[in-house]
Amino acid sequence: MSKVVRVAVTGAAGRVSSSLIVRLASGEVFGPETKVILQLLELPVALKNLEGAMYELQDCGFSTLKDVVITDDANVAFKDCNYALLVGAAPRGPGEQRKDLIRKNGPIFVGQGQAIAKNAASDVRILVVGNPCNTNCLIAYKNGKDVPADRWHAMTRLDHNRAVSALAAKAGVTNDAVTCVTIWGNHSNTQYPDFTNAKIGGQPATSVITDHAWLENTFVPNTQDRGKFIIDTTKVSSSFSAANGAIDHIKTLVRGTAAGDWTSAAVVSKGEYGVPAGLVFGYPCTASGDNNWKVVEGVKLDAFGQEKFKKTLDELLQEQEVVKDLLPS
Ligand code: NAX
Incomplete structure (x- = not known):
């Protein structure tokens, strides 16, 4: 049956x-x-x-x-x-x-x-x-x-897919060569698309794309502002790419992440990486294929990443404050 x-x-x-x-x-x-x-x-x-x-x-x-x-x-x-x-x-x-x-x-x-x-x-x-x-x-x-x-x-999977695609294009490889990308924090323009832990063809992305200024000053803001770029171009927000992100998210729940890779999802924090428990925060996650996720622990951020991480965390804390009357204790 x-x-x-x-x-x-x-x-x-x-x-x-x-x-x-x-x-x-x-x-x-x-x-x-x-x-x-x-x-x-x-x-x-x-x-x-x-x-x-x-x-x-x-x-x-x-x-x-x-x-x-x-x-x-x-x-x-x-x-x-x-x-x-x-x-x-x-x-x-x-x-x-x-x-x-x-x-x-x-x-x-x-x-x-x-x-x-x-x-x-x-x-x-x-x-x-x-x-x-x-x-x-x-x-x-x-x-x-x-x-x-x-x-x-x-959902931070659309942002994740955008980041993968941008890194692949810069490196001149296909999207499937890019792994271990993370969208940290909020699905907003404070998100931190982390290239420092990403890999391209199994090598650190930073050793394949050696133009560090491009990574920090072009890749990061372009990924953060991609939604706005789409709206500025088409006058409406992303549609089929957003649907595709949702489809990818559910597929990953059902089938799991590939060995050696992870994906990005915003989940209810248990306090990982110092995020207050209960906040819905974007993390690197692995999935086992039975509808369950785990936040990947031990990912290191450099000073640049730590500053971005703090900014997106601060924004989520502010958003929580704005809606506190909608949150039963
Ligand atoms: P549309 O305006 O085309 O569709 C939204 C639909 O929701 C409308 O048909 C409306 O009647 C319905 N709706 C509104 N209130 C409702 C309610 N209380 N119960 C049931 N239905 C209700 O917007 P669309 O472009 O489809 O975007 C939908 C949402 O996705 C927006 O909030 C948008 O900002 C968000 N997005 C999120 C993304 C993400 O990565 N997380 C990316 C794309 C997208 O912009």
Whole structure:
């Protein structure tokens, strides 16, 4: 008998989710033997668009798609779900920073955290994509505390993929030659894309790319500001690359990280690297392929990295302060 997974996606009629739901349905993530039930949540105003998306999913004829549920009720969307992808939130517009969104989007994650705790399957894993995703994840986790802390993740995988691609291009190699990249901290322009521990073709990235000034003064800020660069270019925020980051994140949960490599994910800190416990912080993580993650310990940062690390940690602490009324103790 084939396995069935229930995947809840919020903001399902939006730009990111439109790319995401097709790939979730296609069998690419959970494999050809697993049937997928998509449980799609939207605001009432977007339900008609979502209905259209449901018809299109049906018309794809995927052998792996068992059912599509569309709803504006979080209790229905999260019912018995094994994965919850929280994408629904307002995106950044031109001139807006993620932190501008914090008070606008934060309250959504109070109710969704509670609804996940009340309705989801006991093995649920949650990935928050909607921005500011680290702090939204913190809000959902604190309001859905019956779900263990290690289940809650925020997405830094898009930033990770951006960093891999930039290092590969500079070195003149393909993306798969780049390993051990880390996005430390916040999914924002304070994030630290760590090249000092990255490898290219198994060698330290800094011995392959010897232009250290480029690494510090071009690679780091360009990766930090890539989201803004996309908005400045297209007038809208990243869509299919963001969906791809979410797909990669879930695939890594399901299949694990390759030996000798790690990935980037923001997870609830247990105090690793001196980050206060409970904060949702981007770390290097390995995954064992059974839906579990571990933060990689013992990664060393030089003075440049330590300064960047402190900056992104400080920003997350400030964000936590801004939403403290949304965080039950
Ligand atoms: P869209 O505006 O296209 O879609 C968002 C959808 O969410 C809309 O259809 C809206 O009706 C729905 N929505 C809003 N509030 C909701 C609620 N309470 N319950 C259910 N649905 C709700 O935005 P899109 O471009 O898809 O971006 C979605 C989110 O992803 C934004 O917050 C954006 O900032 C964030 N992003 C995060 C990234 C990351 O790496 N973590 C990268 C890309 C993306 O910008």
